[in-house]
Amino acid sequence: MTKSLFKGMGICLVFSLLCPLPASAQRYPDPDKFLTIIAIVAAGGNSDMQIRAIAPHLSKHLGGTKIMVENIPGASGKIAYEKAYRAPPDGYLLLNYNLPAPIVTEVAEPGVRYKTADFVPVYGISSVPNVLVVNSDTWKTVDEFIEEAKRRTVTIGTTGNKTANYLQAVAFAEAVKIKANFVPFGGGAESVQTLAGKHIDAVCTTVLSAFPLVRAGKLRPLMVFSDEPDATYPGVLLSKDSKWEIATFPLLGTYVAPPKLSPDKVKALEDAFAKSLKEPAFLDWAKKMNFDITPMNASKVKDLTTTFYRDIDKYQVFFPK
Numbered sequence: 001m002t003k004s005l006f007k008g009m010g011i012c013l014v015f016s017l018l019c020p021l022p023a024s025a026q027r028y029p030d031p032d033k034f035l036t037i038i039a040i041v042a043a044g045g046n047s048d049m050q051i052r053a054i055a056p057h058l059s060k061h062l063g064g065t066k067i068m069v070e071n072i073p074g075a076s077g078k079i080a081y082e083k084a085y086r087a088p089p090d091g092y093l094l095l096n097y098n099l100p101a102p103i104v105t106e107v108a109e110p111g112v113r114y115k116t117a118d119f120v121p122v123y124g125i126s127s128v129p130n131v132l133v134v135n136s137d138t139w140k141t142v143d144e145f146i147e148e149a150k151r152r153t154v155t156i157g158t159t160g161n162k163t164a165n166y167l168q169a170v171a172f173a174e175a176v177k178i179k180a181n182f183v184p185f186g187g188g189a190e191s192v193q194t195l196a197g198k199h200i201d202a203v204c205t206t207v208l209s210a211f212p213l214v215r216a217g218k219l220r221p222l223m224v225f226s227d228e229p230d231a232t233y234p235g236v237l238l239s240k241d242s243k244w245e246i247a248t249f250p251l252l253g254t255y256v257a258p259p260k261l262s263p264d265k266v267k268a269l270e271d272a273f274a275k276s277l278k279e280p281a282f283l284d285w286a287k288k289m290n291f292d293i294t295p296m297n298a299s300k301v302k303d304l305t306t307t308f309y310r311d312i313d314k315y316q317v318f319f320p321k
Helices: 002-018 046-061 075-086 101-108 142-151 164-176 188-196 207-215 263-276 280-288 298-318
Strands: 034-039 066-071 093-099 120-128 130-135 154-159 180-185 202-206 219-225 251-257 293-296
Touching (some): 034 046, 046 093, 046 263, 046 280, 075 093, 101 164, 101 298, 120 298, 130 164, 130 207, 142 219, 154 164, 154 188, 164 180, 164 202, 251 263, 251 298, 293 298
Parallel strands (some): 034 066, 034 093, 154 180
Antiparallel strands (some): 093 251, 120 251, 120 293, 130 219
16 A cells, blocks of 8 residues: 555656646746847837846846847838737747837728737836927927918928827827928938928927937927926926827837736736836936936836827828828
8 A cells, every 4th residue: 555655656756747837837037038028120229229228137137037139120010019919928028119109000000910909018118208399590489380380381290100200290280270281201310300401390209309409509399298397308388288288199118018918927027127227227328328217017008008099099080091
């Protein structure tokens, strides 16, 4: 009887060693594995540099798990979005994007094979608002610009015509009831250079894109589209404080996971991001790069995603067909 018992226990022990533990029982994070962060931009861009700046700190706060950045640029991010959407929800792959870009692409191009709402929010680390700028030789206030725009159709430059910049320009024009021709450019730098040459009337772009020419005295900011004071242009009128109700479309630097990532892994990743943003080395990098850190937990990112869906749905009729 005793021999049979020990024999049975031995068989069970061998069987348990041969069979892998269920996923729920496996160690997470595992320092022997790589966590891949997909960037939708080419290496060397602002978003790519931000990922690489925070990566060593994430590795530290994830118990030494190694971080690898995979750059998948092109196709308005669709290739990267779809790859992350199909990835297993094991906690070893994250996608970095700027909300509301994936929602804009999803709404503007219904054939895409992902849904932004299905991605699992992990953390947001930055919020970059848009700003309305004009040539310094022209209008001094947004009221002066609007008065001119009520007399004639003005030209407002944006980055592309299916972007957050474009939506912000449309939302502004609709709220203040002016007519505008929206001129799409390949990037923020191109649009503000054209404005500096007085070839268009205004530009709606991110606060950082316009900053070098504002600092040089060639452009003047008239309104920052934000509910919070902006460190880039202190004292400039905020849309929140204006007499109009203007929907805002800031660029939110966000990290998400494939659909159905478990809450315990989300919590582990969320905690690692929160601690990484407080690391002195990352704070020094952010200060040097004029990178404004805006921590947003998973719940906040989820709420903002819902808000973007609502506002984009309202303005999608303005997307060029």
